[in-house]
Amino acid sequence: MRTDLPRTKRLFAALAVTALTVVAGAKAQAADIELNLYSYRQPFLIKPLTDAFTKETGIKVNTVFAKKGMLEKIKAAGDNSPADAVVTVDIGRLYALKEAGVLQSIKSDVLEKNIPAHFRDPEGMWYGLTSRARVVLVSKERVKPGEIKTLEDLADPKFKGKICTRSGKHAYNVALIASMIAHHGEEAAEKWLDGVKANLARKPQGNDRAQAKAVYEGVCDIALSNSYYMGKMMTNDKKPEQKEWANAVRLTYLNQDGRGNHMNISGAAVTKSAKHKEAAVKLLEFLSSDEAQRIYAEDNQEYPVKPGIPFSKVVKSWGDFKVDTLSLEKIAKLRPAASRLVDKVGFDDGPGS
Amino acid sequence: MSHPTAVADRPATRALSRFLPSDRWGIATLVVALFVATPLIAVAIIALTPAPDIWKHLYNTVLFGYVRRTVTLMFGIGLGTFILGTGTAWLVTMCRFPGRGFFNWALILPLAVPTYILAFVFTDQLEYAGAVQVALRDMFGWRNRQDYWFPEIRSMGGAITVMTLVLYPYVYLLARAAFLEQSVCVIEVSRTLGKNAWQSFWHVALPLARPAIVVGMTLAMMEALNDFGTVDFFGVRTFTAGIYDVWLNMDSISGAAQLAAVLMIFVIALIMLERSARRGQKYHHTSTKMQALPGYKLRGARAGLAIAFCALPIVLGFILPAMVLLSYSVVFFDVALKANFLTITLNSLTLSFGAAVAAVGIGLVLAYGLRMGSGPLPRAAVRFASVGYAVPGAVLAIGVIIPLAKFDNAIDALSSQLFGVSPGLLFSGTVVAILYGYLARFLALSFGTVEAGLGKVSRNMDGAARTLGATPFQTMARVHFPLVRTSLMTAGLLVFVDCMKELPITIILRPFGYDTLATFVFQYASDELFEESALGALTIVAAGLIPVAILALTTLRSRPGHATGSCSA
Numbered sequence: 001m002r003t004d005l006p007r008t009k010r011l012f013a014a015l016a017v018t019a020l021t022v023v024a025g026a027k028a029q030a031a032d033i034e035l036n037l038y039s040y041r042q043p044f045l046i047k048p049l050t051d052a053f054t055k056e057t058g059i060k061v062n063t064v065f066a067k068k069g070m071l072e073k074i075k076a077a078g079d080n081s082p083a084d085a086v087v088t089v090d091i092g093r094l095y096a097l098k099e100a101g102v103l104q105s106i107k108s109d110v111l112e113k114n115i116p117a118h119f120r121d122p123e124g125m126w127y128g129l130t131s132r133a134r135v136v137l138v139s140k141e142r143v144k145p146g147e148i149k150t151l152e153d154l155a156d157p158k159f160k161g162k163i164c165t166r167s168g169k170h171a172y173n174v175a176l177i178a179s180m181i182a183h184h185g186e187e188a189a190e191k192w193l194d195g196v197k198a199n200l201a202r203k204p205q206g207n208d209r210a211q212a213k214a215v216y217e218g219v220c221d222i223a224l225s226n227s228y229y230m231g232k233m234m235t236n237d238k239k240p241e242q243k244e245w246a247n248a249v250r251l252t253y254l255n256q257d258g259r260g261n262h263m264n265i266s267g268a269a270v271t272k273s274a275k276h277k278e279a280a281v282k283l284l285e286f287l288s289s290d291e292a293q294r295i296y297a298e299d300n301q302e303y304p305v306k307p308g309i310p311f312s313k314v315v316k317s318w319g320d321f322k323v324d325t326l327s328l329e330k331i332a333k334l335r336p337a338a339s340r341l342v343d344k345v346g347f348d349d350g351p352g353s
Numbered sequence: 354m355s356h357p358t359a360v361a362d363r364p365a366t367r368a369l370s371r372f373l374p375s376d377r378w379g380i381a382t383l384v385v386a387l388f389v390a391t392p393l394i395a396v397a398i399i400a401l402t403p404a405p406d407i408w409k410h411l412y413n414t415v416l417f418g419y420v421r422r423t424v425t426l427m428f429g430i431g432l433g434t435f436i437l438g439t440g441t442a443w444l445v446t447m448c449r450f451p452g453r454g455f456f457n458w459a460l461i462l463p464l465a466v467p468t469y470i471l472a473f474v475f476t477d478q479l480e481y482a483g484a485v486q487v488a489l490r491d492m493f494g495w496r497n498r499q500d501y502w503f504p505e506i507r508s509m510g511g512a513i514t515v516m517t518l519v520l521y522p523y524v525y526l527l528a529r530a531a532f533l534e535q536s537v538c539v540i541e542v543s544r545t546l547g548k549n550a551w552q553s554f555w556h557v558a559l560p561l562a563r564p565a566i567v568v569g570m571t572l573a574m575m576e577a578l579n580d581f582g583t584v585d586f587f588g589v590r591t592f593t594a595g596i597y598d599v600w601l602n603m604d605s606i607s608g609a610a611q612l613a614a615v616l617m618i619f620v621i622a623l624i625m626l627e628r629s630a631r632r633g634q635k636y637h638h639t640s641t642k643m644q645a646l647p648g649y650k651l652r653g654a655r656a657g658l659a660i661a662f663c664a665l666p667i668v669l670g671f672i673l674p675a676m677v678l679l680s681y682s683v684v685f686f687d688v689a690l691k692a693n694f695l696t697i698t699l700n701s702l703t704l705s706f707g708a709a710v711a712a713v714g715i716g717l718v719l720a721y722g723l724r725m726g727s728g729p730l731p732r733a734a735v736r737f738a739s740v741g742y743a744v745p746g747a748v749l750a751i752g753v754i755i756p757l758a759k760f761d762n763a764i765d766a767l768s769s770q771l772f773g774v775s776p777g778l779l780f781s782g783t784v785v786a787i788l789y790g791y792l793a794r795f796l797a798l799s800f801g802t803v804e805a806g807l808g809k810v811s812r813n814m815d816g817a818a819r820t821l822g823a824t825p826f827q828t829m830a831r832v833h834f835p836l837v838r839t840s841l842m843t844a845g846l847l848v849f850v851d852c853m854k855e856l857p858i859t860i861i862l863r864p865f866g867y868d869t870l871a872t873f874v875f876q877y878a879s880d881e882l883f884e885e886s887a888l889g890a891l892t893i894v895a896a897g898l899i900p901v902a903i904l905a906l907t908t909l910r911s912r913p914g915h916a917t918g919s920c921s922a
Binding site: 036037042043044062063064065066067068069070072073076077078079080081082092096099167169171174203204205206207209210213217218219238239335336338339340343344346348349 | 410411414481482507585587590597598600602603604605606747750751759761765777781782857861863864872876877880881884
């Protein structure tokens, strides 16, 4: 009992000091601008860009990376959310953020000039920064040029046991299936997906690179992949075995005689609760600038959205191609339906189930 | 008798002291349990928003597949950890064979290896392009896949193997402690009555250690329920995969919360089932005679088998991954150097240490509170709070962030109104949120371990201490605390190591610019760039060795009442 009183006092003192420090810290932060960025992209991908931004503007960028839970975190914090901006891959996340009402509409001449209309939200809630094509990587040895031309061909029985892909539930595949629903309706898309499943060489597994590797190993002949992975494998000096995988396959754009190849984007948005809106807009504008768009193209082998910025040398070697200009918002809205189709046909159970 | 007034007072004070303190413990237990369970309650509240079409869809399509695979995974891991954990624990405590002293502590080592890292290493070695199959092809002249058969590592079997290798130390640690704390006398009695060593194990030692073993297996199986990274990597779609799919692809957080709620109910039912199966059985020892363990001497082939059985999980679960990580770390060490590696490591260590201390403290309060017999309500609250371990981390993180942000916003509004100062997010925006998440997740680890330890202390001890005038708190501090020191150390070790590896909660709840070893590893691992993450993963493993060493040096050596007297007394 003797020690109780001072201990309580000490505890209160400690609490008071802590509270004061936190408050003082919050005040100090407001003085010089530091931008808080939620990133669905890996920090090592985003850092060269934020570093360049800091160098140009003097605005420091604090990044935190996560693949899920960001939306709920921003929503729960409400007006007090420290997040100023969000960068994501895949249209699905951008759309979900918009639907949750945690973004704000941005009007910027720079952004409108740099980013073509079909790569940004009509209300200015989000802006696409790079685009990527979901393509097939086919065996140079076993698949003749022109043998596979469309997404629809993937369901052709002649490719039985020849196709490899990652999980049908991965965001990239869900978006691809959503685009099939948008073009052909749900029923036809289901029949198609069932056909693709029957053609699988193995149960869906691994990431996109692993599919190219499987073609190299002779497990399958056709691999679904995002375009930039091919570029990254081709230029991987640290893991030269990936160059061999890339060397075994040929990147093939699909639906070139028709609607064009299915596209997805990585993008960015400003949160509704942004404490540094101006700086956040500045960051988005910077990310759409020549300098940043070049970094995206060269470092990550993606297609810059800004017209006139050249593709990387590797990407150029695949030639020009026609893109599917289907509205990204439409794709995003059809994601739940696409995900259900994956369940319905039991896509991830693999062939013969 | 020389103070008549005291005698007159005694019945009344005793009645009061028996009622009041136990009531206080009851209230404290309830409040603390509810505090830890708040994130789970938040998830349950999200689940209240209806999402009927989701259920119909799942029921018609994948629900049974999810359930079948989840149950298979749980059963496989339960069986695997039981065989490995109990078998090795029995060998090192009761038998004498070359290397026993080494195995005694080394068997804990795989605990320090994150499951997703082991999953990667196994795939790396065992897939078609891996070292094993390449060597086989060279040896037998096979040219391609069609020439031979090899088990597919990315499968249910692969997932069970990998998770068992990382999780069996739970069972090992608890079973080992239980075997050590058993009085040798009961085994000797059983031997005297004509049972052989195996029969003594099955009929006496094992049933006596059952509560501890069950706790270990429950922990391992709950880990199987909450895991996403490993099963996803192996392409095994369990219930957790379904939760994430409904949440992120079907845009239904309430549907996901409902699935998580079903998971919680399932776990509670399982725990209750097991408890009712051994209701009325008491497991503590009345004899304090703890002779030196007899040590069945193993020779020749039997010793060889024992060595092989103990070495296998260490080689596969620790040495192999450590070697692979080491070799990658050498090539890719610059990746780690570029990051602020020292700060990241310190962050991990301090967070995990803080969480371990908090979890053990709270675990002790709750376990002791229940021992004091605080009635059904606190009991139910504690059981519920420890279900957090079975809930997928990301879902639990949402359960943490929602109430905490509400609380922060209320404080912020109040402070702005009263003082004109806006403190912002005091808790949800700081590491406090991560600590809270760890507590909500790992309470089962600390509480389960402490409770198992307390369960072995005879209630006669409490009675004796209380009769001698000690308060419940004094009884805990002076009687139970020293007696269950081993269990407390074990609990702290488990929580520490698990926090070092923890990913989904850390990644969602951390403040801006705050990295731990696990998040550092994840940013590469999420892109399947495991080589780049090797040094981070290796550091997690190395940091896990610290508590293992402490445990080896202190508690592993000692036995309560070591070598005092014979059984005849």
